[in-house]
Amino acid sequence: MKQYQLFLIDLDGTIYRGKDTIESGVNFVKRLQEKQLDYIFLTNNTTRTPQMVVDKLAGHGVKTDIQHIYTPCMATSSYILSEKKTAKVYIIGQIGLWNELLSHPEISFDDQNPDYVVVGMDTDLTYHKIRTAVRHIRNGAKFIGTNSDLNLPSGDELLPGNGSVCKMIEVASGQKPLFIGKPSNIIVDKLLERSPYSKQDCLIVGDNYLTDIHAGFNSGVDSLLTLTGVNKREDISGKRQPSYVVDNLDEFEL
Ligand SMILES: [Mg+2]
Missing domain, CATH: 3.40.50.1000 (HAD superfamily/HAD-like)
Structure with a gap:
């Protein structure tokens, strides 16, 4: 082998x-x-920070560190910075995504006129956030989906995943997302x-x-x-x- x-x-x-x-x-x-x-x-997974992933792994008996974690959040900031020196982003997501994107001084949050709309899993999703994302995409912001998972298994349940949310924004904005994960x-x-x-x-x-x-x-x-x-x-x-x-x-x- x-x-x-x-x-x-x-x-x-x-x-x-x-x-x-x-x-x-x-x-x-x-x-x-x-x-x-x-x-x-x-x-x-885009909801956890690398340290949160390390801590979760420790609970399962895996000893590692943040150098050994890679998430779509990290790939998204890397992708954006390969396209632009500085970028304004509208973010839908949780701490894992927010922390990573805003850890780069070249990336800033902007809900008025962003260059990118980045959509990750957000259990506090609201109609207002969807509406704002759709407006910015229709105005020319590039639509990035951190990952396209339609469902997330949770016990016996299949929860709606980020791919399902991105579908809704895709239909409403007329633009397909670029998926990173x-x-x-x-x-x-x-x-x-x-x-x-x-x-x-x-x-x-x-x-x-x-x-x-x-x-x-x-x-x-x-x-x-x-x-x-x-x-x-x-x-x-x-x-x-x-x-x-x-x-x-x-x-x-x-
Ligand atoms: Mg798996």
């Missing part, structure tokens, strides 16, 4: 399932750490821009065929599907196959 240098690891369904720990996922990270192989937790190649490309590794060195690891594995397809990175989360083996029969499929990550030799 090919020896990978950098593992891009999903969280929900891979390391934990809500409050439950997925032991094979936690062991996988420990095995990487023992072998001194590099890894980044690549999540589509998985399955977009943008999040992987932005991460690799600041890393010493090339795509051939990387393996993207996750439980979701449509987000994790497609992020691999879209960015040209090999992929490993673990069947510990949303997908079962039959879900991918007849479809383009990941590089590897395992029942759980204990099966994957390093």
Whole structure:
């Protein structure tokens, strides 16, 4: 088997399932750490700050630090700053998104005449916020969606995700968003821009065929599907196959 240098690891369904720990996922990270192989937790979650992700992982027995966390929030600021030296943004989102975007002095919040409308998961979403976003997009602001997840699994429930909210804004504004998070190649490309590794060195690891594995397809990175989360083996029969499929990550030799 090919020896990978950098593992891009999903969280929900891979390391934990809500409050439950997925032991094979936690062991996988420990095995990487023992072998001194590099890894980044690549999540589509935009509500948490990197430190909040680190703290959540600690609760599941994973010791790591913020250098090993990469979110669509970080890829979004990187994307915006690759387009503009300074940018005014209208933000719909939670602390993870606000903190990251406004940590850059070149990016400022503007609800009058923004260059970008950035939409991430916001459980305090209001009609007013949607209306403001639509007005700015209709006036020419670029529409960015942090991630396109239509649903978020929560216990037995499938909650409306950011992709569903973006659909509403898309329909009302007549503009499609540019999505940054998985399955977009943008999040992987932005991460690799600041890393010493090339795509051939990387393996993207996750439980979701449509987000994790497609992020691999879209960015040209090999992929490993673990069947510990949303997908079962039959879900991918007849479809383009990941590089590897395992029942759980204990099966994957390093
Ligand atoms: Mg997942």
